[in-house]
Amino acid sequence: MTEKTRSDSQPGKGSPILEVKDLGVKFWVSDEWWTAAEHLDYTVNAGEVLAIVGESGSGKSQSSMSLLGLLPSNGRATGSAVLNGTELIGMPPERMQGVRGNDISVIFQEPMTALNPVYTAGYQIVETLRVHLDIGPSEAKERALELMRLVEIPDPEDRFHSFPHQLSGGQRQRIMIAQALACQPKLLIADEPTTALDVTVQAEILKLMRELKSKLDAGIILITHDMGVVADMADRIIVMRAGQVVETGTAEEIFYRPQHPYTRQLLDAVPHLGAGTEGEVFGSSLDDVESSSFRHAEEGEVDPHHDGSRDSLGTKHAGSATVAEGGANRTDDLDAESRELAEAGQPDHHIEMDSTETFYHPGSQADFSKPSALQLRDAAIEYPASGRKKAFRAAHHINLMIAPGEVVGLVGESGSGKTTIGRAALGLLPTVEGDMVVNGTSIKGLSNKQMRPLRKEVGIVFQDPGSSLNPRLPVGESIGEPLYLHEGMKGPELSRKVEELLTAVELPTSMRNRYPHELSGGQRQRIGIARALTLRPKLLIADEPTSALDVSVQAKVLDLFEGLQKEYGFACLFISHDLAVVERIAERIAVMRHGYLVEIGKSSQVVSNPVHPYTQRLLSAVPVPDPTEQRKRREARDAVLEATTNA
Amino acid sequence: MSTNNDNQNALALDEVRDNAIESKETEGLSQGKIVLRKFLRHKGAMISIIVLVLVAVFAFSAQGIAGLPGWWKYSHTASGQVLNPGGAPTWSFSNLFSLGEHPFGQDEIGRDNFARVMKGTQISIIVMFIIGAVCLIIGTTVGALAGYYRGWIDSVLMRITDGFIILPVIVVGSILGVLVGGSSGPMLGLALGCILWTGLARLVRGDFMSLREREFVDSARVAGASDFRIMFKHMLPNAMGVIIVNTTLIMSQAIVLEASLSYLGFGIQPPGISLGQLISEYQTSFATRPWLFWWPGLFIIIIALCVNFIGDGLRDAFDPRMKTIPSWRKMKKAERMAQKGAK
């Protein structure tokens, strides 16, 4: 039945699929209508990506969900949305069920929770197929496997029988995409499809979506807050703020000639990778990838810190980063090409992807004789065993030093052990091997009690400002607690100090009596910073301090942070997954992978001249908020991705 | 836990948007005040509190307590002349409504049933609160220690709770009831409190385990707080919801348990008096003097039901997921109005 309508009205390339006029979404909250979005007008054409961009609370998600009738029961949609001649708003639920998953399908943000944990990946794809198409189980399975191959899942026959928790984040998102594509929808809504993923996985998914876009000829609505992703994918862009459309236009218009001040502000706020580096960022063009091998070859010989043993390793298993020549006419068999080159015995001294040795850029070799705020000497850190769970070693053989007053960025993807190091430096996790020296004192093996006097000199800012403040205490009390505990400060003296700190983080002093839930994310993070700085620590651990914040808020918090760092002069270990943020804030960058420190060097060295293939992969995967540049980078990225995926 | 909450919200509104709405509702209030406000809005719980307080005031004032005399003219021990045939209740609808001498009736030796039920209610309420208090103290302490320290302390404490959970409470209760025996309500309360705390301990332990992973606990430790301060200043207030709600629910179980034990003859025994004991004493006379059976039973149910509803109200109030329930009727009305306006 649905098949028939499709063939009748098969849209040609570029013809409008969805026309939205004056769409609005309202919620019934505390006995009144509360507008989440209004006056949306847009058209989605076949084979085109329309990006709806906005920060949290802009109504971007809700307006798209209203197309499918997936609003919660207290939500109402008004206006009109016509999909190939069918009005979607106000469609009775029975008919809407025929549209969902068939004509319009959705890719959700969180692949972990968006797939049903008790059914296999294959079953969930088959289910979608069989709801809409009249096919038997074996045919459906065939098609599901085809789809899984389409989204490039390794061993589809195996994975078909896997449960979601047995798949990696990227694979889950691929299953999600396969499921969304099952009935060849005319319109695909991708709701923050890569937000929950690591940057390299995000790059893979973006690449996949681009390929599918050209193959499938469906219209795509991409909902995201990430300007880099937008630059990578979008043809046209809608910028939303607080339920209103502030600007629409093509990607070029929005990025190069933004009209609305909010758009401009938004673009300015995005940290731009390579902003602090003279010369180009690695991965800006394909040349980087090609030439990197030769450059490193030379360096490898002159670099005194280069570990000699690695050379022999590298020559045997070359090929990871040697994506090699012929970039201009890059074809799909590039991988094969590079392998050929590797086999031909190119003179490279590179590091293998799985190498666990640390590469020290010149000047970054840890010198433990100098005074330092933090030293990790061949340190290994474990999560202790609890119950039947065995102890888990999250960081191995780390050599790292932070000089007083220096900001070092620690970068890695989830599970790389970067947070582990931060927690160990605070004595929250035990250092089991090597040594951990904080401000000249070894903290290895100290108990909580013995740690207490040392705690004056170390502060921490946590990732989630909502979780790092005690919800039952007024924020003033949270800020003042270290003073009370360490210096016994009380009464008016304490109040004065707390007010001083609030002023320092640019918050009104009246806020001290507020509770965390009354503050916005940015305000909470400022409180978090104030609290960390209460005792004027010599070392500050900042664990993803801005990753939970909207980009415009993030920019402000980073500004504040930089100002305070100059003023207070503390050394800082700045942990983040976002290379652009780290580059902006840190003097040196350390890169972690699977619990090993793989590369460390000056920010400019690491960003423009990475040596470890993983760093290269990481750098090339970061999308930059600039469509033209991103187009160049994309090619380099795809090359690196292909070369290193299975390395 | 918190990730689940977020998922829940994902359908409703963007999370921050959600906060915006929430903070609109809760501007300038501490968590405690928000909980109180939500609780005050819970109709069932409010009615229950009023009823429960009335029952308690009535029971304690009618028979007096600790030597103080009550206002009711009969004592629960004094026998007297049987007025109505069989001692039936004397209230009637002649002259609109009159209570008569013995509104709840009398037993076969002419004791006033109202006096006895009020005295029984007193004792049952006292036992209930003692059980609640004992459970609160033991359960919270054990749960907090096990959840915070984990490791062997946790294992040992949890094996101990296993020991209590392996047998029905009524069985262990019977044995303890016989042991402390006889007519003392408070002693029975203490004994029963010692076996009912296990569920609470498990829940508090779970709560502490998840609170331990929260960053504010780390941040308190980094600030230099001692274990004791972290547990009681930082974690305990955040576990208060679980503790209060479950203590209430334990109390509703407690009153029924006390009644059951007394009914079986292992709880409060004559001359001691409690609601369960009254039913036990009079059950054989159900056919002839049903009022002796109905009244104490009714009071047990009223008290237990009220406590249950209060617990439910508290649970909703402490649950961060529970927002004010949107009123569908008002929403429909507003929609209709809007449609009319459009036409």
Next chain:
Amino acid sequence: MIRFILRRLLSTALVLLVVTFVLYLLLNVALDFFWDLRSSTSPNIEALYESRRRLLDLDTPAVIRYFKWLAGVGGCAIGQCDFGIAWKSGQEVTDQLQGAIVNTIKLITASTIVAIILGIAVGMISAIRQYSGFDYFITFVSFLLYSLPVFWVAVLLKQYGAIDINNFINDPTFDSWWPIIIVCAAMGLFWMGALGGNGKRRVITFSAATLITFATIYYILASSWLQHPSIGVVGVIIIGLGAAVVMTYLSTGLKNRRVLYASLTTAAIGALLFMPLQYLFYYVEMNWLWMTGLLIVAIAVAIGVGLAFRGPDPWDTARTTSFTAIIVAFLIFADRVLQGWQDYSNDPAINNRPIATIGASAPNIDGDFWITNLDSFTHLLLPSIALILISFASYTRYTRGSMLEVMGQDYIRTARAKGLNERTVIMRHALRNALLPLASVVPVDIITMIGGAVITETIFGWNGMGKLFIDSMRQAELDPVMAYILITGLLSIIANLVADFLYAVLDPRIRVNA
């Protein structure tokens, strides 16, 4: 996984050992072994005390006596159980236990199964209709049930559920029509709330439910069904076809004609077999082995029918037909049991008061398989209701809470976004996940149920473990009390183990990780 279960088993067994030890010592202090001698005026009172002391070995320290007791119990491992004796009656505890264990398990199993099924169904509907009148009503009822003391309910059940019903069966006259009208309207409201829908649908549901209830009551009264109840071939056909439709609706939806026709066929086959089975029942002496065999045959036939209809998902069809077959089989069984009603009721031991209030079976009843069963059902009826009322509430609340939690999850939104209909979203995606945590509630609830059985058995004179415990406590007989504690403890360990196992089987996350 197996190692994990073994470890748990071992640790709980140790816990049980410690518990028995502590309780043994406590009981030694608590029980008064001379209670019957206290008021004795016998001249040789000293000698009596002395002999009692020797009988119970009270001069030996309690700790040592515990280990003696334990050694006797440990004998079970080599087939020589010695649980001691109940000194007052002089019976061996092992003899007392035999009937008691069976009786208690009989009582608890039936009630648990009914409570779980009802509780899950009602809890699920309550969650789907959150904040509706139905939801509030169910919430209120479950709180009321939480608050009811079992003994109080049991006394009421005895009065109104047995004595008054028996009176009514013997003298079926009504004072007024009001109770019937109220019952009909209440049923109408209940189904209206449960099925929901828009205004028109609600009116239809209400009228239909009211009318059907009224017709049923009218039929029961007019045909004096209560005096000689039976289902009959007509009843089997009607209810069987209805069950086929409902089962199809729940499992695949009525749109799937193939499944619908398959289940209807199954119901029809059941109806066709009705008469032949009557002959079988008449000529062959039945027992439970036969019954089980027949049930297996019925399921096999149903699966055969399901597979014969082929289609893309033969096993989905077979599943639905099997459920239909189980229902039809049950109907035929129930019909045959009810056919003995007249004989049973007229038996002098029953004296036309069929609903029993005391005991597990009527004394002096001679009858075949069917009569014995009928007898045991009439005795099971009231205590089971009392027990069901206790745990029904907790299952309802738990299912409701868990269902609400699941309905807010992302994967439910995904399922909707796929275009699944509401029935599939709820039955396939929500319910399965919502029932997982229930596996951890069941063992706890079974322990509560055993506790509830203590009181229920005492009131209904049901010779089970609970009554044994209470009686022995009253008589200060230590050994049977200890036997009760040990066996109940073992039962709850087994229940926990089964639940752990179920959980692991149902939840792939645990299954695979372990």
